[in-house]
Amino acid sequence: MGRACRRGSSCRSSTSTSSPSVRTRSDRSGRGRRSTGTASDSLNACNEPRPDVVALRPDHVTRSPVPVEDAILAVEVISPDSTFRDMYDKARVYAHAGVPTYWVVDPLHERMTLTEMVLGPTGEYEPAAHTDDVFSTERPWKVTVDLPALTARWAGLRGRADR
Known part of the structure; x- marks a missing residue:
């Protein structure tokens, strides 16, 4: 699985599927940082919604x-x-x-x-x-x-x- 991530840090999972997507980490105000890459269907501390x-x-x-x-x-x-x-x-x-x-x-x-x-x-x-x-x-x-x-x-x- 991917590495643990801290709130506000940029993460990428080490397991992924081949479907391209945009991943966003945001605080409760709705502001967020976007990183393009491959979205993971495997849940971990970096991509769990x-x-x-x-x-x-x-x-x-x-x-x-x-x-x-x-x-x-x-x-x-x-x-x-x-x-x-x-x-x-x-x-x-x-x-x-x-x-x-x-x-x-x-x-x-x-x-x-x-x-x-x-x-x-x-x-x-x-x-x-x-x-x-x-x-x-x-x-x-x-x-x-x-x-x-x-x-x-x-x-x-x-x-x-x-x-």
Whole structure:
């Protein structure tokens, strides 16, 4: 496997696939450094993604940092510079790690959307839902997300920030 890396350092994994990609390490503000190279499907301290929201198996909630393969649901919220990374690069990594359900929330348009993807029999994600309305699912448990209410709240917060 690759070497351990410190937060903010540039890393390259020693195991990789042949699919070219862009790898980004960023802090919570969304600023990041990009390095082109070959993306690795092997998870290690250098390339393990950190979901915006994660649901874990109950017996793993005390682990820190949380290995992505312990997740039963990973959620990413798209920012202007993360659309491709969240929809494609991270989806591939989460699928490879066996995360059964992956949601992508997109607040960048007039109406917030949520895309639900579930792990298919081939080990890749298959789209299960895409909506800008009320979203209900039973994966990984019964939950409802009111996207119109979130859209209204988000618009209010953005309006307040613009003043």
